[in-house]
Amino acid sequence: MQIRIAGLVPESFVDGDGIRFAIFMQGCLRHCEGCHNPETHALDGGRLLDTNEIISAIKKNPLLDGITLTGGEPFLQIEAANELARAAKNFGLNVWCYTGFNFEDLPPEAEPLLENIDVLIDGAFIESLRDLELQFRGSSNQRIIDIKKTREQKKIVLWSEEI
Ligand code: SF4
Known part of the structure; x- marks a missing residue:
């Protein structure tokens, strides 16, 4: 499947x-x-790019802990993003994803991708809430959400480094 990317790290x-x-x-x-x-x-x-090219590159690196879907807005290319997420899960990797949507506002079509995401950093970047001290996010409105626990407990559970 084709995916439109800005770049790969x-x-x-x-x-x-x-x-x-x-x-x-x-x-x-x-x-x-x-x-x-x-x-x-x-x-x-x-x-x-073809998603298979990215998947092959991911598979080749045994040092990886996971993949991160970022952008841009990953939820504008849900199917392609989900191909990468599914492959990563099959390789035993975790999946983090950034989105400008608030978790509560994601459309129903987002569901298949959400099923393969472990951690979602949600919310638009708000310059007045910008904080350089924040880990993995740009502004304090954004949340680092543990999606598996959030789904189990049916309330927002934030990701915690100790777990
Ligand atoms: S910071 Fe905002 S405009 Fe920039 S990529 Fe993220 S959601 Fe889009």
């Missing part, structure tokens, strides 16, 4: 916990003021 230490293969997906309609990745906004920007 095969070993990232800043896009989630541990060593991660980060996929910067192309396209975002939100235009948050102060966005760090404005080059990822154009829906026809970036480049097209």
Whole structure:
């Protein structure tokens, strides 16, 4: 399946916990003021790749803890993002995903992808709430959500490093 990406970072230490293969997906309609990745906004920007190429690159690196879907807005390419997420889970990797949506506002079509996500960092970047001290997020409105526990407990459960 084709995926439109802005770029790949095969070993990232800043896009989630541990060593991660980060996929910067192309396209975002939100235009948050102060966005760090404005080059990822154009829906026809970036480049097209086959998801199998990315999956092969992920499979080749035994040091990875997981993959991170970021962007751009991963939920604009749900099926392609889910191919990567499913493959990562099959390799025993965890899946983190960034989105400009609040978790509660994700559309029903997001459900299959959510099933393969362990940690979701949600919410648009809000420049007035920007805080450089925050781990893995840009502004304090954004949450690092443990999706598995949130689904089990039917309430938002934040990710905790100790677990
Ligand atoms: S949601 Fe993310 S990529 Fe999109 S404009 Fe906001 S900060 Fe930038």
